[in-house]
Amino acid sequence: MAGMSGxxxxxxxxxxxxxxxxxxxxxxxxxxxxxxMDLRILDNPLYPPHDHYRLKFSFSKNYPIEAPEVVFLRLTxxxxxxxxxxxxxxxxxxxxxxxLDAQGWSPVHNVESICISIQSMLxxxxxxxxxxxxxxxxxxxxxxxxxxxxxxxxxxx
Amino acid sequence: MTLRGMRRLEARRQMEESxxxxxxxxxxxxxxxxxxxxxxYVTAYDDNLMCAICRCPFVDPVVLAECDHYFCRDxxxxxxxxxxxxxxxxxxxxxxxxxxxxxxxxxxSKILVNILDDLLVKCPKHEEGCPVSVKRxxxxxxxxxxCGYAYQECAGxxxxxxxxxxxxxxxxxxxxxxCFDCHETMQKSTLENHWRSECAVRRxxxxxxxxxxxxxxxxxxxxxxxxxxxxxxxxxxIGCTSxxxxxxxxxxxxxxxxxxxxxxxxxxxxxxxxxEAAQKLLSRKLxxxxxxxxxxxxxxxxxxxxxxxxxxxxxxxxxxxxNSASERTLPPHHPRMFSGDSSGNALSPFDFPVPxxxxxxxxxxxxxxxxxxxxxxxxxxxAALRQHDPIEAYNTNYDLAxxxxxxxxxxxxxxxxxxxxxxxxxxxxxxxxxxxNSALQELDGRHSMQTLNENxxxxxxxxxxxxxxxxxxxxxxxxxxxxxxRQSRSATPSAVAGSSSEMxxxxxxxxxxxxxxxxTALRGAARMVSVGQGQSSSGSHGPMRRENSAExxxxx
Ligand SMILES: [Zn+2]
Ligand SMILES: [Zn+2]
Ligand SMILES: [Zn+2]
Ligand SMILES: [Zn+2]
Ligand SMILES: [Zn+2]
Ligand SMILES: [Zn+2]
Ligand SMILES: [Zn+2]
Numbered sequence: 001m002a003g004m005s006g007x008x009x010x011x012x013x014x015x016x017x018x019x020x021x022x023x024x025x026x027x028x029x030x031x032x033x034x035x036x037m038d039l040r041i042l043d044n045p046l047y048p049p050h051d052h053y054r055l056k057f058s059f060s061k062n063y064p065i066e067a068p069e070v071v072f073l074r075l076t077x078x079x080x081x082x083x084x085x086x087x088x089x090x091x092x093x094x095x096x097x098x099x100l101d102a103q104g105w106s107p108v109h110n111v112e113s114i115c116i117s118i119q120s121m122l123x124x125x126x127x128x129x130x131x132x133x134x135x136x137x138x139x140x141x142x143x144x145x146x147x148x149x150x151x152x153x154x155x156x157x
Numbered sequence: 158m159t160l161r162g163m164r165r166l167e168a169r170r171q172m173e174e175s176x177x178x179x180x181x182x183x184x185x186x187x188x189x190x191x192x193x194x195x196x197x198y199v200t201a202y203d204d205n206l207m208c209a210i211c212r213c214p215f216v217d218p219v220v221l222a223e224c225d226h227y228f229c230r231d232x233x234x235x236x237x238x239x240x241x242x243x244x245x246x247x248x249x250x251x252x253x254x255x256x257x258x259x260x261x262x263x264x265x266s267k268i269l270v271n272i273l274d275d276l277l278v279k280c281p282k283h284e285e286g287c288p289v290s291v292k293r294x295x296x297x298x299x300x301x302x303x304c305g306y307a308y309q310e311c312a313g314x315x316x317x318x319x320x321x322x323x324x325x326x327x328x329x330x331x332x333x334x335x336c337f338d339c340h341e342t343m344q345k346s347t348l349e350n351h352w353r354s355e356c357a358v359r360r361x362x363x364x365x366x367x368x369x370x371x372x373x374x375x376x377x378x379x380x381x382x383x384x385x386x387x388x389x390x391x392x393x394x395i396g397c398t399s400x401x402x403x404x405x406x407x408x409x410x411x412x413x414x415x416x417x418x419x420x421x422x423x424x425x426x427x428x429x430x431x432x433e434a435a436q437k438l439l440s441r442k443l444x445x446x447x448x449x450x451x452x453x454x455x456x457x458x459x460x461x462x463x464x465x466x467x468x469x470x471x472x473x474x475x476x477x478x479x480n481s482a483s484e485r486t487l488p489p490h491h492p493r494m495f496s497g498d499s500s501g502n503a504l505s506p507f508d509f510p511v512p513x514x515x516x517x518x519x520x521x522x523x524x525x526x527x528x529x530x531x532x533x534x535x536x537x538x539x540a541a542l543r544q545h546d547p548i549e550a551y552n553t554n555y556d557l558a559x560x561x562x563x564x565x566x567x568x569x570x571x572x573x574x575x576x577x578x579x580x581x582x583x584x585x586x587x588x589x590x591x592x593x594n595s596a597l598q599e600l601d602g603r604h605s606m607q608t609l610n611e612n613x614x615x616x617x618x619x620x621x622x623x624x625x626x627x628x629x630x631x632x633x634x635x636x637x638x639x640x641x642x643r644q645s646r647s648a649t650p651s652a653v654a655g656s657s658s659e660m661x662x663x664x665x666x667x668x669x670x671x672x673x674x675x676x677t678a679l680r681g682a683a684r685m686v687s688v689g690q691g692q693s694s695s696g697s698h699g700p701m702r703r704e705n706s707a708e709x710x711x712x713x
Contacts, residue, residue, distance in 0.1 A: 003192055003194075003195045004192070004194050004195070004211055007194060007195050007211070007213070008211055008212050011212050012212070019434070022438075064210060064211075065210075065235045065236050065238065106236075106249075106251040106252070106254070107209075107210040107232070107235075107236045107251050108209040108210060108251045108252050110212075120577055123577075124577075124580075124581065
């Protein structure tokens with residue numbers, strides 16, 4: 001099983017080092033467990049096109065049967081990265097996206113398709129706000145993203 | 158007969174399977190079963206042969222009867238892990254989310270299985286040194302029977318430890334030795350592997366260049382640094398067929414035109430690929446925009462053809478349109494937007510509020526075909542028409558009718574797919590529609606206010622005229638009565654006086670007549686105003702109205 005995960009990630013990495021859709025770049029993949037990707041939103045005044053956002057992917061040995069853990073990172077040193085404002089992204093970087101939880105995940109998804117989904121989720125956003133109860137959540141949450149049961153309060157976004 | 162035959166077949170199949178499982182179990186002790194999804198493929202394979210879950214060519218492919226998607230048997234079982242039910246594996250298709258169950262084995266096409274089995278793979282032990290490439294269908298045989306690097310039981314007496322097949326005839330190798338170079342102790346059977354990949358001291362002589370290299374680096378030496386290995390010219394990709402020893406490659410490259418051009422050409426090529434990808438994206442966007450534009454025009458056209466005659470006949474609307482347009486501070490090119498369409502008719506914004514259902518729907522596809530400017534196939538335009546529901550599409554008219562509002566932001570950056578693009582365009586059109594709707598309501602309110610004001614003013618004028626008339630008739634009465642008194646006083650004295658009084662009488666009569674004519678004219682005017690009041694919503698064009706509308710418009 002671990003073998004399959006590694007093999008698939010190797011293949012994805014080889015593909016990702018080739019051509020990627022505009023606005024998505026691979027920053028580093030030091031091992032096959034953790035990847036860093038940079039995201040740029042090209043089409044939304046809420047996110048200036050020159051701002052990059054850093055995504056961190058963590059793969060379990062059950063990938064792709066199990067979804068990877070995907071969060072935004074805040075970097076305070078150069079290069080600076082912030083966490084995009086979105087009603088489904090908490091200020092600690094946790095993303096509330098049905099694709100990434102156990103019910104919504106499908107093993108046919110991959111790093112590229114996840115990046116595209118997050119990118120289009122941001123591109124279609126019109127609200128300059130955090131999810132309701134963000135401060136409370138960020139203060140109290142100690143669970144890993146995959147163990148959180150999000151309520152998809154607004155499936156249209 | 159057939160039933161018995163079936164049973165016999167079934168029995169044989171079961172026996173074969175159990176035999177196979179037995180032999181597999183025996184060899185598993187020493188060699189773990191080959192996981193086909195971990196094999197390295199020698200040749201490139203078609204993407205259609207790739208399982209969407211493990212991204213390898215299918216291993217034991219199964220097809221989901223409900224949606225025809227193929228997966229490896231193990232892949233689909235693993236992804237359905239938690240939803241395994243007694244009636245067989247079932248779950249949602251990972252690709253299309255159709256609830257499905259596993260199809261029968263016979264459902265997968267034999268051709269597919271044969272193609273998959275013919276793919277060339279490297280021996281699973283290639284990292285340990287086996288150089289063999291075999292067809293995928295024969296990998297297990299290779300491992301179980303031929304591969305020199307697979308393990309088997311040691312031939313030594315009372316020794317049951319595993320040994321590589323190629324070393325089996327050297328007798329039992331399970332005795333301790335130590336590496337000549339690093340003095341690490343190990344079993345003889347693992348010494349070779351130690352040299353191959355671990356020993357940090359042992360050096361061997363390269364058979365080609367006679368250089369001493371670390372034994373574990375020999376592979377990379379051969380492929381990367383060995384001076385004696387001949388490598389192709391750097392310009393090989395653009396035509397140089399020369400191969401030279403690595404040591405002489407530099408000298409060749411200096412004189413080879415191909416080699417000099419290669420980096421330039423490859424950078425050009427990558428730039429061209431980039432441009433091509435960008436262009437593809439743009440043409441995709443253009444196509445979507447054109448389709449959207451075609452839809453808009455398609456809805457614009459039928460109304461133009463229906464109302465063209467009315468509009469052309471009714472000239473009084475055009476100044477009205479110009480006026481209202483300038484007062485809403487529209488850009489000067491506004492009228493040109495209408496003259497741009499082929500019928501050349503000016504369209505007043507007031508001509509649009511026809512209920513969408515009244516649009517002849519049968520005319521739409523034909524019009525869309527006419528409207529799509531750059532040879533879009535009609536089926537595509539029609540499909541695009543279907544994608545917009547009529548109400549949304551209908552409202553796109555307002556974009557053209559009121560260009561003073563910001564244009565819809567559909568011309569933005571790249572979209573992930575045309576669907577995304579259409580969705581966002583749909584959203585912006587919806588916004589536009591609500592804006593235009595409210596603008597229209599406001600306009601309607603102003604219009605009725607204007608009518609009201611006009612009527613008010615007319616009524617005031619009439620009452621003023623009436624008051625004047627009353628005053629006039631009072632004066633006439635007074636004149637008549639004084640005249641009559643004077644007449645009766647001087648009736649007898651003289652004929653001259655009588656004739657003069659007669660003259661006065663006729664003049665008074667003429668005055669009375671004039672007053673009554675004025676009264677009739679006033680009544681006529683009053684009637685006209687009341688008629689105008691009744692018709693004002695549909696727009697009357699009597700002289701009165703035209704006179705007053707100049708004032709009314711300044712208020713609008
Ligand atoms: Zn698979
Ligand atoms: Zn399916
Ligand atoms: Zn082999
Ligand atoms: Zn032995
Ligand atoms: Zn050694
Ligand atoms: Zn050498
Ligand atoms: Zn050359």
